[in-house]
Amino acid sequence: MVTTTAAPAPHELTSKGRATRARIVEHAAELIYAKGVHATNNEQLRRAAGVSGSQLNHYFPTKESLVLAVIAWQAERVLTFHRDERFTGFDNLEALREWADFYVGYERAYQEGCTLGSLASEIIKTDLDVHDELASAFDQWRGIFRDGIERMQRLGRISAEADPTQLAHLFLAAFQGGMLLAQVARDIAPLKDALQAAIDHLQTFATSPDADGVQAR
Amino acid sequence: MVTTTAAPAPHELTSKGRATRARIVEHAAELIYAKGVHATNNEQLRRAAGVSGSQLNHYFPTKESLVLAVIAWQAERVLTFHRDERFTGFDNLEALREWADFYVGYERAYQEGCTLGSLASEIIKTDLDVHDELASAFDQWRGIFRDGIERMQRLGRISAEADPTQLAHLFLAAFQGGMLLAQVARDIAPLKDALQAAIDHLQTFATSPDADGVQAR
DNA sequence: ATCAGATTGGGCTTGACAGCCCAGAACGAG
């Protein structure tokens, strides 16, 4: 049996099928975020999503396929959030401050950690072949920060000597590390401090320290 | 049978017993670091440490007790490493650079992550009651950086306006986050960049930028 | 030397979970 066209299409989903599949992914994402991949089993997911065992097998033959779908879903969520208009592509310091404030004020930050980072840490050493999906997501995430910083340079807001990729790595690392530390300490302070310090660092590259409404230290 | 003294001592270990227990913990730590907690089972540990099933049960009745011992062992290791003479309590920028260089050059950094951080992320959401042990370890770790930065201030090497706790959080978060990103990307660059940027930031507080052998940017 | 307690060996049981199957219901194109 050879595929006639370029679209094998293992499952042609109807609208109802798509709805069920989406319901499974969303509930799986929530359960996994709250309890971790390993502590989330089929039965809990069945009850939460209101589906039966065979539906899971129908839409997600293996746990790996489900986890991949959850990763894709969470990645899309977090990337969409960061591309929200309010952050204007992170082309100014105030947007970064607003972004940091959001997560510092996000209750679940120090309870469950980052929706993507926690997931990544938990399964990166397992057999699950989810590496490429994760790498791609984090790469795009970093790209959002890097592009923003590059734009700050082009707009003359920060010095041309700043290294956008390095700074993007600092932001993402401070965020992920801060989330982990906050989770462990059950206190948001580590995240708050790390993000504040990272932003302060970027501020040292600002061409006019006071132009952004915040006085230099 | 009532204990005569105040020492219930659930198990008085002989030197042989202590050796076996230590062998188990060390091999468990290595296996867990390489493969994760969940992917490490009794059989692998039995073969690696050359012990039998009942020994595991004898020294570590539950997996939780074993994981706790591994956490304590790894925490002691990482804290001892950071207290090594060569870092002189992190009371100068050069020590931080040496520290960063060590991990950037450490092969397993972007393969397995941080010996403590990876473990923490993997099990923080599980039932295992290991929270206090982890919190204490990270608290001491942060304390090493904070104390170093405070000493830099007392020695007049950096401005008194720097916030030692905030900067300590930045270092630890950049390290943990950088480790995670490096693992995901299979590239050391994120860790290298994050640590470099964090050190650059501390450098902006230096009272004499060139006194430490490195020119300001 | 003796003996109580510590240590060791290997196998076994119980429980949990992922993956699978079959039959029936709903859907939707013609």
Add this chain to the structure above:
DNA sequence: CTCGTTCTGGGCTGTCAAGCCCAATCTGAT
């Protein structure tokens, strides 16, 4: 309306790991 396809329900089974037990051996203090 009709029929092939997709969707759904609930139960079943194979696998695997954690925890446990009994019996044998070793240790070290007296």
